[in-house]
Ligand code: GTP
């Protein structure tokens with residue numbers, strides 16, 4: 001077998017025989033380089049939209065091909081409902097690949113949303129391909145089972161959720177096994193990113209949260225919620241959206257990280273259309289009520305901490321709560 005420059009560099013890395021000629025090998029490695037003028041594209045770029053105000057922060061007017069989106073938040077915060085809405089919109093135009101690791105995919109709910117949005121239900125039904133991995137190994141195997149070609153272009157790849165099967169596996173329990181798990185997660189994220197690029201599709205994955213000890217008791221509870229998977233996951237999404245509950249069916253979406261759009265919040269509701277806008281009055285009311293509630297929550301927490309707790313350790317135990325582990329801290333995400 002003829003060795004190429006990459007093989008030779010790998011050989012140097014593993015042989016321990018030194019780095020002679022390393023730079024000249026690097027010079028032989030092909031690197032793609034595209035020089036593009038900073039001008040507007042001639043053709044308008046097709047974007048995937050929820051057709052709600054969430055599109056402002058979810059892609060800056062909708063999601064472009066190749067984007068990776070992370071939706072994270074506690075249970076019932078609306079992650080799956082946002083995903084179902086995107087599925088209905090994407091499947092109206094092309095294929096959707098759905099990796100259902102939590103067993104929460106609901107064709108009935110998707111059809112309901114499609115009806116409410118006046119979409120072609122038959123087309124949507126035919127355009128969804130669902131995988132149901134039962135273990136982390138099966139989840140990692142899904143990308144290799146994706147057909148090379150689809151009858152219509154692949155628009156959306158969903159993983160709901162990214163971490164569930166990894167978090168529930170005893171062999172990754174404990175600090176000493178976390179490194180192995182993180183390596184696999186990084187591998188999986190690279191698989192997903194490569195799929196997005198190969199097919200010109202959008203990747204949306206949901207993520208669970210854990211509670212981090214409060215450094216400052218005035219922080220609202222939601223500000224202590226971190227996405228599972230640690231830094232390896234936090235860096236990957238082009239759009240990181242945090243979802244939290246408000247009153248009834250109202251939820252708040254917060255853009256936490258994006259290279260182009262400043263951080264912002266959008267309230268929305270969950271209803272027969274999947275996700276939907278609130279009227280301006282409802283938005284104002286929802287935000288006002290939520291602010292009062294979160295202020296009261298923080299004040300209550302502060303009073304409790306002042307009365308009972310004196311050490312940082314006590315405060316940490318109080319915040320994490322019974323049965324919850326601070327699973328991924330900065331130091332542990334190796
Ligand atoms: P986990 O998967 O448990 O982490 O939560 P999640 O963030 O994915 O929650 P999900 O998106 O499933 O949202 C659940 C919330 O949506 C619940 O409060 C439900 O009451 C609400 N919901 C689900 N289906 C409907 C529906 O058909 N109509 C309305 N109005 N609300 C719904």
Ligand code: MG
Pocket residue numbers: 079080102104160206
């Ligand atoms: Mg869910």
